[in-house]
Amino acid sequence: MRHPTFAKALLxxxxxxxxxxxxxxxxxxxxxxxxxxxxGSKIPSYDAHRETTFGMVHPLAPxxxxxxxxxxxxxxxxTDFVCxxxxxxxxxxxxxxxxxxxxxxxxxxxxxxxxxxxxxxxxSFNNVIFPKEGVPSARKAFFRMVKSVTAPDDxxxxxxxxxxxxxxxxxxxxxxxxxxxxxxxxxxxTDWYAKNVxxxxxxxxxxxxxxxxxxxxKNPDYHHKGQPYLDGFKAVAAPKMALRTQAxxxxxxxxxxxxxxxxxxxxxVKALGDKITVQESDWNCVLLSTPNQKVKPYDxxxxxxxxxxxxxxxxxxxxxxxxxxxxxxGGVVFPSHPLAATKEEMTKLMGYGEDMAANREMAKxxxxxxxxxxxxxxxxxxxxxxxxxxxxxxxxxxxxxVGMDVDQRVQPTTPFYATLRKKKDFDVSIDFNCQxxxxxxxxxxxxxxxxxxxxxxxDDQPLEDIYNKLLRSGDEAExxxxxxxxxxxxxxxxxxxxxxxxWYKINPHRSYVKGWKIAPSHYLNQQLDNVWxx
Amino acid sequence: xxxxxxxxxxLAIPTLIGAALFVFLLLxxxxxxxxxxxxxxxxxxxxxxxxxxxRDKLGLNDSLVKQFGSFIGGYLTFDxxxxxxxxxxxxxxISLRFKLSLQxxxxxxxxxxxxxxxxGVISAIKQxxxxxxxxxxxxxxxxxxxxxxxxxxxxxGLLLSTEWLSSVTEGRWFPxxxxxxxxxYVSPFKDPFGNFAQLIWPALxxxxxxxxxVARMTRSAMLEVLREDYxxxxxxxxxxxxxxxxxxxxxxxxLPVITVLGIEFAFLIGGLxxxxxxxxxxxxxxxxxxxxxNADYNMTQQLxxxxxxxxxxxxxxxxxxxxxxxxxxxxx
Numbered sequence: 001m002r003h004p005t006f007a008k009a010l011l012x013x014x015x016x017x018x019x020x021x022x023x024x025x026x027x028x029x030x031x032x033x034x035x036x037x038x039x040g041s042k043i044p045s046y047d048a049h050r051e052t053t054f055g056m057v058h059p060l061a062p063x064x065x066x067x068x069x070x071x072x073x074x075x076x077x078x079t080d081f082v083c084x085x086x087x088x089x090x091x092x093x094x095x096x097x098x099x100x101x102x103x104x105x106x107x108x109x110x111x112x113x114x115x116x117x118x119x120x121x122x123x124s125f126n127n128v129i130f131p132k133e134g135v136p137s138a139r140k141a142f143f144r145m146v147k148s149v150t151a152p153d154d155x156x157x158x159x160x161x162x163x164x165x166x167x168x169x170x171x172x173x174x175x176x177x178x179x180x181x182x183x184x185x186x187x188x189x190t191d192w193y194a195k196n197v198x199x200x201x202x203x204x205x206x207x208x209x210x211x212x213x214x215x216x217x218k219n220p221d222y223h224h225k226g227q228p229y230l231d232g233f234k235a236v237a238a239p240k241m242a243l244r245t246q247a248x249x250x251x252x253x254x255x256x257x258x259x260x261x262x263x264x265x266x267x268x269v270k271a272l273g274d275k276i277t278v279q280e281s282d283w284n285c286v287l288l289s290t291p292n293q294k295v296k297p298y299d300x301x302x303x304x305x306x307x308x309x310x311x312x313x314x315x316x317x318x319x320x321x322x323x324x325x326x327x328x329x330g331g332v333v334f335p336s337h338p339l340a341a342t343k344e345e346m347t348k349l350m351g352y353g354e355d356m357a358a359n360r361e362m363a364k365x366x367x368x369x370x371x372x373x374x375x376x377x378x379x380x381x382x383x384x385x386x387x388x389x390x391x392x393x394x395x396x397x398x399x400x401x402v403g404m405d406v407d408q409r410v411q412p413t414t415p416f417y418a419t420l421r422k423k424k425d426f427d428v429s430i431d432f433n434c435q436x437x438x439x440x441x442x443x444x445x446x447x448x449x450x451x452x453x454x455x456x457x458x459d460d461q462p463l464e465d466i467y468n469k470l471l472r473s474g475d476e477a478e479x480x481x482x483x484x485x486x487x488x489x490x491x492x493x494x495x496x497x498x499x500x501x502x503w504y505k506i507n508p509h510r511s512y513v514k515g516w517k518i519a520p521s522h523y524l525n526q527q528l529d530n531v532w533x534x
Numbered sequence: 535x536x537x538x539x540x541x542x543x544x545l546a547i548p549t550l551i552g553a554a555l556f557v558f559l560l561l562x563x564x565x566x567x568x569x570x571x572x573x574x575x576x577x578x579x580x581x582x583x584x585x586x587x588x589r590d591k592l593g594l595n596d597s598l599v600k601q602f603g604s605f606i607g608g609y610l611t612f613d614x615x616x617x618x619x620x621x622x623x624x625x626x627x628i629s630l631r632f633k634l635s636l637q638x639x640x641x642x643x644x645x646x647x648x649x650x651x652x653x654g655v656i657s658a659i660k661q662x663x664x665x666x667x668x669x670x671x672x673x674x675x676x677x678x679x680x681x682x683x684x685x686x687x688x689x690x691g692l693l694l695s696t697e698w699l700s701s702v703t704e705g706r707w708f709p710x711x712x713x714x715x716x717x718x719y720v721s722p723f724k725d726p727f728g729n730f731a732q733l734i735w736p737a738l739x740x741x742x743x744x745x746x747x748v749a750r751m752t753r754s755a756m757l758e759v760l761r762e763d764y765x766x767x768x769x770x771x772x773x774x775x776x777x778x779x780x781x782x783x784x785x786x787x788x789l790p791v792i793t794v795l796g797i798e799f800a801f802l803i804g805g806l807x808x809x810x811x812x813x814x815x816x817x818x819x820x821x822x823x824x825x826x827x828n829a830d831y832n833m834t835q836q837l838x839x840x841x842x843x844x845x846x847x848x849x850x851x852x853x854x855x856x857x858x859x860x861x862x863x864x865x866x
Binding site: 211243275 | 564566568570573577579584585588619630631686689693697709710712713717719811812813814816820821828
């Protein structure tokens with residue numbers, strides 16, 4: 001229960017935007033000022049096509065444009081995509097859903113003054129989808145449906161698909177699909193972009209002090225007229241969470257875009273009152289518990305079902321959300337997406353029923369039937385507090401409630417991944433799925449035994465078959481039906497992986513930061529062109 | 535003397551090779567590699583083909599002999615290679631941070647020496663009095679206090695005290711949430727005050743711990759020297775106590791103190807892993823921690839070798855200083 005004084009502080013703490021990002025945008029944005037923000041990770045190379053970390057997206061995304069993006073004014077919507085370099089909105093497909101033609105705006109310029117053309121856009125997507133031999137591309141697999149990307153003239157880009165797919169447009173809207181200059185790619189390849197910056201985004205690169213900060217200044221020739229509002233920004237690397245919180249408190253930084261745990265939010269609100277605004281949102285990351293099916297008895301679906309039945313998701317949501325960055329109960333799809341299971345559909349899944357006593361009885365019964373009433377195992381976990389260790393400790397307690405004898409083994413990130421990917425000697429492991437643009441058809445590949453990030457070590461051809469139909473379906477109703485079928489098999493009938501809770505994003509920031517709206521991913525809405533300081 | 539220095543420098547070569555082999559094997563004994571962390575560390579889709587491509591590019595699929603040859607060969611060709619994480623030259627990454635770490639090490643050593651030597655001397659002169667006990671409590675507290683906790687307390691203390699001052703002065707002196715040191719590097723040439731404001735707090739926090747070791751060493755050495763015959767003789771000659779302490783006792787007691795100061799200085803250059811993280815200082819300690827966490831073999835190896843080299847050189851300098859302080863010591 002909250003202390004009354006604190007509750008009062010919360011009340012006056014500006015707007016707390018729940019879910020819909022209800023932070024009001026003033027009609028008259030002010031121009032000028034430098035936005036200082038902190039980033040909790042580090043920059044590897046500058047090339048977003050090869051990197052996966054938000055540590056390079058936050059400080060460098062403002063230098064680049066993309067073809068389409070999640071609507072910065074409505075980032076909570078999983079389906080609202082708008083043009084950045086294209087004009088006239090996101091095109092409808094032709095040729096039975098297999099051709100998308102984008103018209104490119106004629107007023108976009110590179111920071112060196114050259115015009116941005118459709119050839120640059122096509123070259124950039126070709127670099128992502130069909131990289132030359134030896135060129136890394138982290139998201140090549142998201143574009144399995146694409147046959148070719150061409151630019152028939154300076155203002156037209158055409159994507160030809162092998163088959164229609166609902167996963168295509170969200171994949172194109174990926175925040176790391178930065179548009180690079182074709183002339184540079186042709187001359188020096190992407191290695192140039194790994195060490196240099198040349199974009200057409202709202203800010204121009206000024207300097208990078210490795211390990212410390214990145215500075216950018218306003219691009220006066222930005223193609224969205226009137227934007228950006230800021231004169232510039234400074235992104236300061238600060239890996240320690242406590243320091244990031246204190247930086248906001250002392251006004252060394254105005255905002256951190258990834259997210260804070262509830263305690264940090266509460267501390268900031270308590271200290272600063274209405275000088276802090278809190279935005280909160282569901283987060284497109286989910287914490288999972290994955291049994292290793294190459295280890296007995298986890299090859300037995302009854303044992304796996306018992307593992308998922310043991311977890312009180314609804315109760316956990318209520319209590320864990322006070323101390324950890326998790327909250328929403330959901331199935332395989334991001335909770336508020338149209339393809340996600342409704343509560344009614346969810347409660348039919350194994351382990352999602354609200355009667356926990358019944359769930360636990362069922363778990364015990366299944367364990368008995370499987371001959372493992374006193375199942376003993378070690379839960380493998382990642383040595384990161386939020387939310388891994390918090391949720392891991394809670395899971396141990398949940399398993400013990402059905403008579404399992406469980407302890408926890410925590411490893412730092414590098415050996416943690418080595419255990420999952422190379423040694424594969426764990427019983428049950430905490431696992432996670434964290435994506436950027438909400439693209440359920442692509443995001444749910446995590447549950448396929450064949451996926452590169454699946455550590456359960458199983459083959460399930462019927463599940464692969466359902467997925468292949470889902471990937472090739474252009475009809476939303478059919479996608480929904482197939483998704484339920486897929487979900488039921490993956491996490492209920494076969495219980496390959498148990499979903500614990502979806503993450504919850506909390507962004508407390510100085511109230512003078514306006515225009516930025518929380519998105520359901522820490523990768524999204526980071527170009528900062530609509531951000532201003534009051 | 536020059537013969538001695540040359541001999542010591544030649545002896546450093548097998549030490550460095552041994553250290554290189556040790557760190558090379560130790561890093562590879564830890565499961566996992568940078569490509570897995572880089573491609574899959576944030577929970578997104580991971581393409582095994584991309585991980586292999588990453589390993590090929592970084593030479594991680596080469597034999598251990600080839601990898602070690604490339605590591606050692608770099609010293610012969612004066613090419614230390616690139617950071618596996620950033621792709622930047624190791625020399626560039628290190629030189630960027632070296633200036634901060636060096637400045638912090640110097641400031642910390644000064645803080646420690648300024649606190650420790652007078653306290654150690656007073657403690658020895660006033661042996662077994664309340665002053666001695668107070669100094670010993672102060673010293674033991676410095677050693678006992680974990681540096682990360684002390685760093686956090688310093689920042690929190692600054693925030694809370696300046697927040698209070700801010701409310702008293704209606705925000706004229708400090709920002710509303712309180713003041714904390716700058717979180718990004720401030721060059722002393724551009725903003726000397728900002729630089730001092732950033733580094734003095736970690737220097738004080740680290741200097742306290744460091745001073746505790748030095749104060750205790752000063753006290754022990756002084757107590758030993760004060761019992762020597764020549765000190766008794768000096769006193770018998772009727773010399774002022776101040777002169778006896780400063781001229782005859784302190785100088786001779788400084789030998790072990792300088793050894794400790796020297797070794798700690800070398801440690802401070804690359805060893806302030808926790809303090810640099812707590813204060814967000816972009817120094818070698820933070821780089822070292824990040825490199826280990828990222829399994830950036832190349833950067834970690836070169837940082838360890840730098841620290842080993844610093845220790846070897848510092849030991850040499852300390853030995854040479856011995857001769858200056860104590861003319862009885864000769865190196866022939």
